Structures are given as C-alpha cells and as structure tokens.
Amino acid sequence: MSTQALLVTPAAPIESMLQRFGPPIVILAVVLAVWEFLVWLFDVPPWLLPAPSQVAVRFTRTPTLWYHTGLTILEAFSGFAVSALLGVSLSALIVHSRFMERGVFPYIVVSNSIPIIAVVPLLTIWFGFGLAPKVMIASIITFFPIVTNTTRGLKAADPRILDFMHSINATRSEIFFKVQLPAALPFIFAGFKIAASLSLVGAVVGEFYGSDRGLGYLVITSATQLRTDLLFVSIIVLAALGVGLFTLFGKLERLVIRGEVDTERPT
C-alpha cells in the first residue's frame, strides 16, 4: 500500500485523478455503449429494458424527482439521527452497567432478527401515512449496527490506559470522554457507514407501503405502471445517495479522528 502511494504522489494531481478514476469510467462507458447497442439491435421494448439514453432523457424530464428525493433523504436522515443519538447513549449505558448490558442486549439482538418489512404495516396502523412511520423504520433498521459497533468500540480502550486513569482517581465521565469515546470513534464511524445506507433502505421500504411520495413511492408506481425508465432513474438516484453518504462519512471520519487511525487507512 505504501509503495503504491509513493508511486502516485509525485504525479500531477490531474494525472493521479486520471489514474484513479480513468479505468472505472472507461469500463462504465463500454458497458453503457454495449447496452445501448444491444437494445437497438434486438429492438427491446422500453418497458422491458430501456436504453441508457432513454433513462437519461427520463432523468432530465422528471421535475418531481428532486421533491421525492428530498423527502426520502429527510426521512432517512431523521431516522439515522434519532438512532445515532439513542444508540450511542444506550451503548454508553451498556458499557457502564452490567445490568443494562445483560438486560438490554438480548432485545437488541431480537430486534435485529425481526424482518423490518413485517413491521411496516403495524407502524402504518399506529402512525398513519405521514413521515413518522418512515422515520421510525429508518431508525429501527439503523439501530442495531450503531449500538453493536459503538459498544464494541467503547470496550476497545486499552486496559492499561484505563488502569492508569483509575490509578490517578479519574471519574467515570473523565474516563468516558477522554479515553473510551475517542477510542470508540473508528468503531462508531464504521457503524455509521453501515447505518447510513440502511437508513435509505428503511425510508424506501417505508414508502413502499401506504405512501404517495418519496423515492420508494416512485419505485413502486413506476414498476406497477411498467415505466421502467423511471424505475431505473429511481434506482440510480438511490444508489448515488448511498455512495454519497458513505463517502461523506468517510470524509467526516478523517476530519474527526486524529493520530494513527486515519493515516493507516488507505485512500
């Protein structure tokens, strides 16, 4: 990894960008061209498989797309935020109390094994067709990776440093904020990255059932109406959102975490 980095660094920025992004772009272009060509060659009907050009046209001619996208982002983000807040706090409790660890952890595991799809109708009965059930699904689905990763991280602190802190009579909160929480940050971010993509899944799944807006609604309606080009557009936007969130958290992680961790991580 380090020799590779050495080879890349002396090159000009544009050159290194080309080296990095050139190959995947070439491959994408080839795949799209072959796809376009085959659709044209066999005259595939657009409801079965639209050509990339048709998808691109649909993308530019769907003005409501951004409204739906924004709504899905809002739901996913709210669910994620609730989950992150509750999850990290719960982890702190779990680490500080044997009782909480033994009493709560089994239920967290059980909650993860309930298929979320089955819960959606129930939440709709309780909370109607608005934003609330979608936000809840997004937060339920992201809760497990956040809690498990954060808990593992909070326990990952060097036991000798904990001994040292005890030997100078440090308080629990000093130990938590100066040692355990910073030590847990890489784990927390790992959980956040998983949770970020899951929060989108949660929001979309929520929109599948009883909704008249959002990307999930767009997916369901375009599928039932055989507007396959619009279905492709929705899927591509969702994929782009997932990649974007993952990258965002990677960047955030590098900003927040100092010292060894970020230099070890290959870019």
Added chain:
Amino acid sequence: MRGVGVVYPSAQGPVNALTGVDLAVADGEFVALLGPTGCGKSTLLRLVSDLLRPTSGQIEVRGQPAAAARRANEFGFVFQEPALLPWRSALENVRLPLEVVDYPASDRQARCESLLEMVGLTRFRGHYPHELSGGMKQRVAIVRALAWNPSILLMDEPFSALDELTKAQLQDDLLDLWASEKKTVLFVTHNISEAVYLADRVVVMSAHPGRIARTVTIDLPRPRTADLRETLPFLALVREAREALRGEPATLTTLTTPTTPTTRAS
C-alpha cells in the same frame, strides 16, 4: 510507605497469587521487584496502587490506606507498553493526567514542555505516538507518570519490550530523573542486571505461591554509570540475586536460563 502482610488468593479458584508478603519501602527509595513470570510482582503494584484489593493483610502508603493514597494522586504508573492515546500528540499525552488531577490549567503547558525537555523530546512534542520510536514512546509514558509530581512511581517491566541499547539509555535516563525528582520507585522486572543496576534494594520473589524469597541490598555507589556493569561488586550482586532466584526448588528447570524466565506461563 509501608506495605504490611498481603495475602491474596485470587478469584478463579483458590490460587495464591501472593502469600504473606511483608514489605516496607522508605521514602525516596528505589526498590526493584525481581522474579519469574507468575510470581505476583505485577499484582503487588496493583495492590499498592489500589487497582486491586488484597484479600487479607493491609497496605499503607505514607501513613494512609492505599485507597486514600490513590485518591490523593500519589501514584504514577508506567506499564510494559507505553499505552499512550493514539489520537493525542506526545505533549497532549503528557497533559492527560494534568487534566484529571487538580493541576492549575495555566501551568499545564509549561509543565508538559519542561517534562518533554527533560527526556529530550522537545522536538517531538507535536508527534503522534505512531510517529515515535518505542523508546520515545516509553519516555513519554514515564514523564506522563511524573507530570503531576506524584510521590511514588510504579513501573511494571517498563523496559522489557525495548532493544538493549534503548533499554540501557532509558535506564540511565530513569536514574537521572529519579535523582532530580526524588521519587519512591517500585520497579518490577525479570531482568537481574537491570534490577541490580537501578535499585537500592532488590526484592527477589518466587512463584506458586507468589512470595518474597529474599531481599538483596545493593550498596553500589551512585551516580551509577554503564562502567559499573563490568565491576566485580556489581557482578557479585548479580550472582547473589540470581542465586536468590534459583533458591526456589520448584522452578529449577526453568531457571537454568535465568535471564529469560518468561518461558513459564502464569
């Protein structure tokens, strides 16, 4: 500081980690605890610093129970590994205990800088642990344990993970620090010549159950320098300590190579 009669049967079955240990250490004394792995010498440090409670016997530190001494921040702990926080620079690592004990915030920076200067790390104060060598990291760990001026320094095999040259250098550095800072030092090691070179008194311990086998007083002149290691009195004391270690019949086989008694699991 007086540690009086400590018996410690551990939790996993009735294992006697330490039995009937009587030890009195004078203020400002440098005492090495020497023994094979599993003799409970590290346990002794944890007992003194109240990280572990004895199951019998009492420990008194400067006229008060160990717990009170811990609350009074009397102990500076140094481990075998530096155990620095990877997200803090060298200086910030030294500052960590000052943020915890009652140390005036305005003096912290200056104190950390002078400590790093004492061990020749001024240039590296902004470096993160992964950018420092093993010896540098251990130096940071040592001054971190001295930062708030605790009266007692507890060192648990602090140099055993270092190469020979760095080890010798750090031993001399430690003696310098000890001479200028006037600390009581409890130094755990399994290296015989290290114990003899550093200490006023070598407490030889034996295992199963952990106990004090013998005490060897080191009346070598100070300040001590590397030349001392080749002198006859030094070698005689090393031999005496080695014989004290061997004096335990149960471990005769493992102690045929007494400088590396780590072969036995505890």
